[in-house]
Structures are given as C-alpha cells and as structure tokens.
Amino acid sequence: MVGRSNKEIGAALGIEERTVKAHVAKLMRKVGVQNRIALSVHAITHSLVTANK
Numbered sequence: 001m002v003g004r005s006n007k008e009i010g011a012a013l014g015i016e017e018r019t020v021k022a023h024v025a026k027l028m029r030k031v032g033v034q035n036r037i038a039l040s041v042h043a044i045t046h047s048l049v050t051a052n053k
Contacts, residue, residue, distance in 0.1 A: 004012075006020040013020070024036060033039050043049045 006017045006024070010017045010020045024039070028034070028036070028039050031039065031042050033042055040049075
C-alpha cells in the first residue's frame with residue numbers, strides 16, 4: 001500500500017489510523033530506517049514486496 005496515508009491504509013484493513021501509525025513506526029525502528037520511503041525501498045530490495053509498475 002505504498003503511497004497511501006495511514007487513514008487510507010487503516011480503512012482498507014479495517015483498523016484505526018493510529019494502529020497503522022504504530023505498526024509503521026515499529027517497522028521503521030526494526031529495520032533501522034528514518035522514513036516511509038526508506039521502509040518501502042528496504043521492503044522492495046529485500047523481496048518482501050514487489051514494486052508496482
């Protein structure tokens with residue numbers, strides 16, 4: 001769900017916006033990145049997701 005806001009992601013998953021924010025923050029800390037773009041790049045380069053073209 002790259003490019004979507006926390007609110008949009010939460011609505012799509014049926015969870016609160018703040019829950020999305022907490023999960024994103026935890027993932028960023030875990031992989032050692034400072035922002036969502038770096039988190040997306042990490043996920044793509046480690047084959048955790050595929051890049052949409």
